[in-house]
Amino acid sequence: MTTALFQQIARDVPQAFATLKYLLFGGETVDTRWIKKILQSGVPKHLIHVYGPTENTTFSSYYCVEELPSATSLPIGIPITNTQISILDTYLQLVPIGVNGELYIGGEGLAREYLNRPELTTKHFISHPFSNNPKTRLYKTGDLARYLPDGNIEFLGRIDNQVKIRGFRIELSEIEAVLNQHPAVRETVVIVGEDVPDDKYLIAYIVPNQEQIPMQEVQSFASLLRQFLKEKLPEYMMPRAYVILEYLPLTPNGKVDRRALPMPDTISFNNQDYVAPRSQVEELLAQIWAKVLGKEQVGIHDNFFELGGHSLLATQLTSRIRDTFQIDLPVRNLFEAPTVEQLARCIDTMFWTAKGLYKGGAMSQEREDIEF
Numbered sequence: 001m002t003t004a005l006f007q008q009i010a011r012d013v014p015q016a017f018a019t020l021k022y023l024l025f026g027g028e029t030v031d032t033r034w035i036k037k038i039l040q041s042g043v044p045k046h047l048i049h050v051y052g053p054t055e056n057t058t059f060s061s062y063y064c065v066e067e068l069p070s071a072t073s074l075p076i077g078i079p080i081t082n083t084q085i086s087i088l089d090t091y092l093q094l095v096p097i098g099v100n101g102e103l104y105i106g107g108e109g110l111a112r113e114y115l116n117r118p119e120l121t122t123k124h125f126i127s128h129p130f131s132n133n134p135k136t137r138l139y140k141t142g143d144l145a146r147y148l149p150d151g152n153i154e155f156l157g158r159i160d161n162q163v164k165i166r167g168f169r170i171e172l173s174e175i176e177a178v179l180n181q182h183p184a185v186r187e188t189v190v191i192v193g194e195d196v197p198d199d200k201y202l203i204a205y206i207v208p209n210q211e212q213i214p215m216q217e218v219q220s221f222a223s224l225l226r227q228f229l230k231e232k233l234p235e236y237m238m239p240r241a242y243v244i245l246e247y248l249p250l251t252p253n254g255k256v257d258r259r260a261l262p263m264p265d266t267i268s269f270n271n272q273d274y275v276a277p278r279s280q281v282e283e284l285l286a287q288i289w290a291k292v293l294g295k296e297q298v299g300i301h302d303n304f305f306e307l308g309g310h311s312l313l314a315t316q317l318t319s320r321i322r323d324t325f326q327i328d329l330p331v332r333n334l335f336e337a338p339t340v341e342q343l344a345r346c347i348d349t350m351f352w353t354a355k356g357l358y359k360g361g362a363m364s365q366e367r368e369d370i371e372f
Helices: 003-012 032-041 118-124 172-179 215-230 280-293 311-325 331-336 340-355 365-369
Strands: 022-026 046-051 061-064 083-088 101-107 125-127 137-147 153-158 162-165 168-171 185-196 199-208 241-244
Touching: 003 022, 003 032, 083 137, 118 125, 118 137, 153 172, 162 199, 168 172, 172 185, 172 199, 172 215, 199 215, 215 241, 280 311, 280 340, 311 331, 331 340
Parallel strands: 022 046, 199 241
Antiparallel strands: 046 061, 083 101, 101 137, 125 137, 137 153, 162 168, 185 199
């Protein structure tokens, strides 16, 4: 069965598989939490995780699940009989154990061609770089993988799921894997959005465990997840939007239908009430932030990065702050003090250091005479 159906049954009726001799499942990355639940609730005699694209029969590799692996993902195992799997780099050279590469498949089960699609056939069915027979071919899967020290293969995701945002290469599956570690997350998918050309951002779709997070508390749940991710991922891998769903849409063959995922209505995560600026510095900063981020209103507790800011916009922000206050504010200060209130306090401290006019954390009236 497909991974999506397997996980649904494992989640709702984990004992359903206990009487089976063989259970084969695959097609997508599996959440190891449901494997653990099966192992605890009644495992079939042979639980087998399989992998393989349609171009090479039903499946091309298998992994017998006997115990839960220490990694967060389940290996796709070793090739079946009369099938060869190679993990190659961009120069079609074999990569060492533990190094990521693209997975290529060869052997007796390989399809001949795409019917009436010669260009697509040429693109995906290539000559075998290590065979003396010119007719021997490999299928270029577009999947990322690596060999583990024990000889099994670990599937790492699709190459087309590797995105580049503001110069950073990001594996969407890595973000999904971290989100799945949260006990209140039932299922998750991460995609790339682009409302404005060349302004790509990450969207996380979450199906929560209803018994832990009621749907009416989704706003606080989104904030909770963002804080959870901040402890485990760098800022450039943080989703800008979190969409809470009751279920993930599936295609007719049981896989997640990414095209059917709804786009977020608003890119905002700050669920606190708006708090107006209380000092001249906070007022000026709020105006600068609103202009840089394209917002109508910014409160003192709003977080620059949660409102859609990123490293490139951060340089614009610090440049405008430099022009307004006539101070040299390093970009790193924005990462350390990402709210208007925190950054205002940082600027106050800089003035205090320079002029000795610090009075309790907010810019005092006497400071209006300072030449910015």
